[in-house]
Every structure is written in C-alpha cells, then in structure tokens.
Amino acid sequence: MKKQFIGKQSISFSEPVSILEHCSIVGKKEGEGPLADCFDLICEDPMFGTTSWESAESTMQKETAQMLLVKAGLAKEQIRLIFSGDLLAQTIASSFGIMDLEIPVFGLYGACSTMGEALSLGAMSIAGGYADYVISITSSHFGSAEKEFRFPLEYGNQRPLSATWTVTGCGACLLAPCGGSAVITGVTVGKIVDFGLKDSLNMGGCMAPAACDTIYQNLMDFNRMPEDYDRIFTGDLGSVGQTILLDLMKEKGFDISKQHEDCGLLIYNAKAQDTHAGGSGCGCSASVFSSWILPRVMSGELRRILFVPTGALLSKVSFNEGQSIPGIAQAVVVEHIPS
Amino acid sequence: MKKQFIGKQSISFSEPVSILEHCSIVGKKEGEGPLADCFDLICEDPMFGTTSWESAESTMQKETAQMLLVKAGLAKEQIRLIFSGDLLAQTIASSFGIMDLEIPVFGLYGACSTMGEALSLGAMSIAGGYADYVISITSSHFGSAEKEFRFPLEYGNQRPLSATWTVTGCGACLLAPCGGSAVITGVTVGKIVDFGLKDSLNMGGCMAPAACDTIYQNLMDFNRMPEDYDRIFTGDLGSVGQTILLDLMKEKGFDISKQHEDCGLLIYNAKAQDTHAGGSGCGCSASVFSSWILPRVMSGELRRILFVPTGALLSKVSFNEGQSIPGIAQAVVVEHIPS
Numbered sequence: 058m059k060k061q062f063i064g065k066q067s068i069s070f071s072e073p074v075s076i077l078e079h080c081s082i083v084g085k086k087e088g089e090g091p092l093a094d095c096f097d098l099i100c101e102d103p104m105f106g107t108t109s110w111e112s113a114e115s116t117m118q119k120e121t122a123q124m125l126l127v128k129a130g131l132a133k134e135q136i137r138l139i140f141s142g143d144l145l146a147q148t149i150a151s152s153f154g155i156m157d158l159e160i161p162v163f164g165l166y167g168a169c170s171t172m173g174e175a176l177s178l179g180a181m182s183i184a185g186g187y188a189d190y191v192i193s194i195t196s197s198h199f200g201s202a203e204k205e206f207r208f209p210l211e212y213g214n215q216r217p218l219s220a221t222w223t224v225t226g227c228g229a230c231l232l233a234p235c236g237g238s239a240v241i242t243g244v245t246v247g248k249i250v251d252f253g254l255k256d257s258l259n260m261g262g263c264m265a266p267a268a269c270d271t272i273y274q275n276l277m278d279f280n281r282m283p284e285d286y287d288r289i290f291t292g293d294l295g296s297v298g299q300t301i302l303l304d305l306m307k308e309k310g311f312d313i314s315k316q317h318e319d320c321g322l323l324i325y326n327a328k329a330q331d332t333h334a335g336g337s338g339c340g341c342s343a344s345v346f347s348s349w350i351l352p353r354v355m356s357g358e359l360r361r362i363l364f365v366p367t368g369a370l371l372s373k374v375s376f377n378e379g380q381s382i383p384g385i386a387q388a389v390v391v392e393h394i395p396s
Numbered sequence: 397m398k399k400q401f402i403g404k405q406s407i408s409f410s411e412p413v414s415i416l417e418h419c420s421i422v423g424k425k426e427g428e429g430p431l432a433d434c435f436d437l438i439c440e441d442p443m444f445g446t447t448s449w450e451s452a453e454s455t456m457q458k459e460t461a462q463m464l465l466v467k468a469g470l471a472k473e474q475i476r477l478i479f480s481g482d483l484l485a486q487t488i489a490s491s492f493g494i495m496d497l498e499i500p501v502f503g504l505y506g507a508c509s510t511m512g513e514a515l516s517l518g519a520m521s522i523a524g525g526y527a528d529y530v531i532s533i534t535s536s537h538f539g540s541a542e543k544e545f546r547f548p549l550e551y552g553n554q555r556p557l558s559a560t561w562t563v564t565g566c567g568a569c570l571l572a573p574c575g576g577s578a579v580i581t582g583v584t585v586g587k588i589v590d591f592g593l594k595d596s597l598n599m600g601g602c603m604a605p606a607a608c609d610t611i612y613q614n615l616m617d618f619n620r621m622p623e624d625y626d627r628i629f630t631g632d633l634g635s636v637g638q639t640i641l642l643d644l645m646k647e648k649g650f651d652i653s654k655q656h657e658d659c660g661l662l663i664y665n666a667k668a669q670d671t672h673a674g675g676s677g678c679g680c681s682a683s684v685f686s687s688w689i690l691p692r693v694m695s696g697e698l699r700r701i702l703f704v705p706t707g708a709l710l711s712k713v714s715f716n717e718g719q720s721i722p723g724i725a726q727a728v729v730v731e732h733i734p735s
Contacts, residue, residue, distance in 0.1 A: 059525045060525050061524065061525040061526055062476060062525070062526055062527060062528075066500045068526050109717050111713060111714065111717065112717075137401060138585060142505070144486075145711065145713070146485030146486065146544075146711045146712070146713065147483075147485065147505065147507065147709065147710065147711035147714075148505045149709070149710070149711045149713065149714045149719075152588060152709040152722060153709075153714065153719065153722070155588070156588040156590055156722055159587050159588075160587065161405045161585035161586060161587050162585070162586070162587065162588060162724070163504070163506070163513055163516075163517060163585065164504065164505045164506045164513070164724075165502070165503065165504060165505065166481070166486065166487045166503045166504065166505040167502070167503045168486065174502055174503070177502075178502060178517065181520065181521065181524055181526055182520065184524065185400065185520055185523065185524030185525075185526075186398045186399050186400040186401070186524075187400055187401055187407050187520055187524075188401060189401075204713075205485075205713075246477060246500035246501070246502065247500060247501070248498050248499065248500050248501065249491060249494070249495040249498075249501060251495055370486065370488070370491040370492075371486065371488070372484065372485045372486035372488045373485070374450060374484070374485065374488065374544075375450065375486075375488045375492065378448050378450065378451075380488075380492065383491060383492075383495055385501070385503075
C-alpha cells in the first residue's frame with residue numbers, strides 16, 4: 058500500500074476526494090441570521106413535527122440526508138457508507154435519524170468536532186477505495202442540547218456572555234472519487250488537549266487550545282504558512298475562543314488573524330439575536346460548511362481553506378464530578394479545482 | 397484508487413492488515429470466570445484506584461493502552477491513530493482514558509458493537525496507507541454502565557433472566573501493515589436494524605436481528621458458507637439472543653449452530669456467577685477477542701473466524717420516551733497466516 062501520511066498527524070491524499078453535493082437544514086433562529094439565504098431549508102417548527110426534542114433532531118437529520126440524495130439525484134441504495142454523529146448521549150439523534158435510510162453506518166462521537174471527523178473518515182474511505190459514495194452528516198438542536206447538558210428550557214436560566222448558543226441545524230456532504238469542483242486534499246487528525254479549564258459556559262476557552270494544536274500541526278505537517286489558506290474556519294469557538302486562539306497561535310509564531318473565521322460567529326448576528334459568544338454544536342460547523350463555505354470553494358471564490366471543527370469533550374456527569382473540559386479539533390483541507 | 401469493496405456492504409482488503417499485539421484488563425468478576433487465565437491483568441479493585449465509576453473505566457482503558465504499548469515494545473509517539481469508544485454519554489471513559497497518550501484520535505460510538513467498528517476503521521486506515529501503527533480500543537464497566545443506563549447499584553434492583561451483566565473490561569489491539577500471524581482480510585459494515593423491541597432488559601433479543609443481518613450479508617458478499625468460518629463470534633447476544641439469531645439465520649437458509657459462539661456466553665459461568673443471560677458491553681467482545689479469540693487465531697487453532705460485535709442503540713432518554721431499541725452489528729474477518 059502507498060503511504061499517504063505526512064508529518065506527525067496528517068494525511069495527504071494522493072488522489073483528492075470530491076465533495077459532490079451538500080445540504081443543510083436549520084431552525085427558525087438560524088434562518089433569521091446572516092446566512093438565511095444559504096440554507097436549503099429553514100424549518101419554522103422547532104419540534105420538526107414531532108413531540109420531543111430528540112425526535113425533532115432525528116427528523117432534521119433524516120430530512121437533510123434525504124434532501125441531499127434528491128439534490129445529488131441518487132437513490133439511498135447507491136450510498137455505500139454513512140458517517141454520522143451528534144451531541145446526545147449514545148448519539149440517539151443520529152441512530153434514529155438515519156435508521157430508515159438502511160445505509161451501512163459508522164457512528165462517531167467527537168462532540169462539536171464531529172463533522173471534521175465525518176469528513177476525514179469519509180474522505181479516507183473514498184481515497185482507500187472502500188466506497189464509491191459516502192455521506193458525512195452531523196446535527197445539533199438547541200432544545201435537545203440544553204436538555205442534555207444544561208437546564209430545562211422552562212427554567213429560563215441566565216447565561217454568561219461567554220456562553221454559546223447551540224445551533225439547531227444539520228449539514229451533510231456527499232463524497233465521491235471524482236467530479237465536482239471542491240476536493241478534500243488532506244486532513245489533520247486531532248489530539249485531545251486539556252488546559253484544565255472547567256467552565257462549561259465558556260466552551261470557546263476550553264476548545265481554543267485544541268484548535269491551536271491542530272492548526273499548528275497542519276501548518277507543520279504540510280509545510281504551509283497561514284497565507285497558503287484563503288481562510289481557516291474553526292467550528293464554534295465564538296468570540297471568546299477566537300481571541301484565545303489568535304493569541305495562542307501568535308505564541309507559536311503564526312498570525313492567523315487575516316485568515317481566521319469561526320462558524321459560530323458567522324451563523325448569527327450575535328448582538329441582534331442575543332446569542333452571546335456565538336453559535337455552537339455539531340450542527341453549527343456542519344450547516345455553515347454545507348451552506349456557506351463549500352459553495353464559495355466550489356465557485357472558486359475561495360481556492361484553499363482549512364475547516365477545523367472543534368469539540369469540548371465533557372458530559373454532565375464528568376462536569377458534575379469536577380473534571381476538566383478537554384478539547385479536540387479535526388482539520389480538513391478543502392480546495393477548489395476547475396470542473 | 398483500487399476498488400476494495402465487494403457485494404453490498406463489505407470490504408475485502410487487497411493487502412490484509414496484521415494484528416500485531418493485543419491486551420486485555422478486566423475486573424474481579426471476569427477474573428473469576430472461565431477465561432481467567434487469558435487476561436493480561438485482573439484488577440481486584442472495582443474503582444481501579446479512583447473515586448468514581450467513570451474514572452475507574454478511564455483508568456482501565458488508559459492502563460490497557462499502556463500495557464499494549466509495553467507488550468508491543470513501542471512508544472506512544474509511534475502510534476499514528478487511535479480508534480476508541482465506550483458506552484457512556486459523550487464517551488467520556490475514552491476521552492479521559494486515552495487523553496494522556498497524546499495520540500491523534502477518532503472517537504466512535506456504536507454501543508457494544510464499537511470494537512467491531514474500531515477494528516474495521518483501524519484496518520481501513522492501515523490498508524489505505526494512512527498509518528503505520530493503529531490502536532483499536534473499547535471498554536465498559538459494570539458500575540458506570542448501571543449508573544448510565546439503569547439504577548443506582550445501592551438500590552439493589554432485581555433483574556429478569558433475559559438481562560445481561562455488563563462486563564468490566566477493556567480490550568485493545570495493535571494493527572500494522574505486516575508482521576504477526578493474525579490478519580484482518582475483510583469487514584462487513586452493519587446497518588441499523590429495528591424490529592421494534594422495547595425491552596432494555598432483553599438486549600440480546602434487540603440485537604439478534606442486526607447480528608443476523610450483518611452475518612447474512614457477510615456470507616453473501618464474500619460468497620461463503622458458514623463452514624468457511626471455523627467460528628462466528630457475536631459480541632453479547634447472551635443465551636436469549638443466541639437462540640433468536642440461530643432461528644433467524646435458519647429462516648434465511650443458513651445453519652450456523654456449529655460455528656456460533658457468543659463472547660457474552662464465553663466470559664462468565666452464567667449459573668455459578670449469577671450473570672443471567674451472559675455478559676455484555678463494549679468491553680465484553682473487546683476483552684474476549686483480545687484475550688481468548690485472537691491468541692487462537694495466532695496459533696492457528698482457528699484458521700478463519702468472523703468477529704461480530706453487536707450493539708443496542710438506546711439511551712435512557714430514548715428508552716424513557718418509549719422509543720424502540722434498534723441494533724447494529726459490525727463484522728470483521730480475521731484469519732491465521734503462517735508467520
């Protein structure tokens with residue numbers, strides 16, 4: 058077998074993997090933000106026609122996958138593998154969401170970094186010759202996430218300004234060996250990084266060190282400078298995490314302030330929508346990537362970007378037991394090619 | 397890229413992937429069962445020297461990975477990727493367990509099927525040329541699982557005879573492109589299968605249809621008969637699930653009663669140890685594979701086996717909301733080669 062790994066933590070595909078199609082479905086609040094025109098569907102009903110937050114998220118994920126298939130003109134039987142994940146305990150949003158598709162599945166958990174993981178493993182599957190079509194899909198839902206990690210919505214608790222707002226959204230991509238004008242050329246697999254922070258209402262701070270670690274390693278492994286990327290998109294650091302990331306990268310000798318954008322800062326108008334530090338969740342980076350970033354790579358407006366979803370590896374049990382909140386970040390290099 | 401997929405759901409590696417080394421650590425009860433002599437370490441302290449069930453499981457997973465490295469004579473820096481998972485919400489046993497190893501990680505969730513998923517993706521990574529050394533590792537712990545899914549241990553609730561006993565155990569394998577006398581030659585990726593069962597104290601019944609689906613598809617895709625395998629090992633169907641699996645396979649025209657064994661039935665002496673239907677958990681199939689199955693493949697006593705860990709895709713939220721318990725099974729073909 059031909060060696061495709063480079064540096065310490067990265068893979069450089071000898072044959073780039075195409076992202077053929079993309080789809081995103083979001084909730085009402087996301088549909089009132091600056092990216093409103095980019096999403097495939099904005100659902101006004103937060104319950105998505107169901108009776109529980111979990112079923113709502115599952116339905117959103119199922120409909121996103123189905124709409125992706127329609128957009129691509131493929132039948133579900135043509136999809137060889139699906140990589141999916143979400144934030145809920147035992148990833149039930151995904152299990153119940155994609156079940157009816159009857160596609161062979163690998164379930165993932167990487168907290169809010171899961172779309173990076175799903176795209177990485179999806180691309181590895183295509184480039185390894187293990188599949189002709191792969192779907193990478195992740196979701197989050199404000200209602201199910203608040204129930205899973207924080208307080209009942211009815212309690213109406215106050216949130217500090219460092220807190221982020223979990224995006225109700227799902228993003229999905231269709232990967233294939235060739236075709237289209239956006240390709241994945243490499244990935245950098247993240248390590249778990251723990252700075253010992255314990256504040257679950259400042260996830261950006263908890264995840265920024267992991268984002269720095271993965272971005273720095275990507276630059277080292279591929280022997281690149283920040284300006285080799287038109288943009289470096291993190292997942293959901295928000296305004297607090299962004300400041301920390303830029304500082305940490307400067308300490309390592311890199312100024313990425315010109316390239317850096319954060320999906321959590323792109324999806325809402327933070328002041329007008331009262332979302333504090335920005336958006337978060339598996340569905341934040343996934344829906345922004347599938348609605349806003351990818352079309353700009355496909356059009357050639359962005360020639361090469363680094364997509365770095367970030368995850369905070371806590372549960373309510375680990376938090377309540379006084380454990381720290383380690384972070385992880387998974388990076389994917391996406392480039393434009395003339396189609 | 398060379399096509400390596402065959403049939404509907406399977407991958408046949410053009411260059412088989414070696415399993416170089418294995419390691420297992422289990423708890424006291426598992427150390428009193430029939431496989432006592434096979435485990436690398438039996439820990440008498442259910443808390444593994446910590447103060448919480450979750451930390452106990454993390455410690456067990458960390459020590460298993462470290463012992464695997466010692467057995468293989470490798471430093472952690474030599475491991476390119478780790479695929480890990482467990483049963484806890486947000487897979488915290490794995491995150492906190494493997495964090496200190498500082499190895500790039502892909503977190504998985506496939507319930508008790510996770511070791512099949514970890515071995516599949518690990519083998520795909522090696523055969524794709526994405527890594528030279530990969531660790532696949534999963535764990536479960538009786539105390540943390542009861543807390544996560546059932547009742548506080550202090551409550552002393554009674555269990556029906558269809559219930560299984562979550563194994564306190566961890567199994568880990570080291571994969572590499574060549575060397576050793578056991579290789580992974582193929583995998584069959586499982587679909588989610590839902591027969592509508594809702595009894596969380598009869599997980600074997602919930603998972604048997606998925607096991608049948610994956611085993612049947614494996615036989616179809618590879619054009620094999622049951623006797624082409626010396627053994628077909630499911631993960632944790634237990635006695636109830638085994639009966640259902642054998643019946644379902646007969647309906648599909650295959651009698652696998654001569655080949656079938658279940659890790660959950662191998663690990664305990666069910667009557668003497670009062671474990672009812674058998675053992676279960678991510679750590680059940682992982683520890684039995686790493687302690688008992690793999691050495692027999694390495695020695696040549698077993699020439700070709702199918703390892704099929706089975707998972708029940710529920711959470712306490714989905715269960716309490718009245719949802720069914722879908723199942724999934726991931727199959728790995730392991731063969732002996734003269735070393």
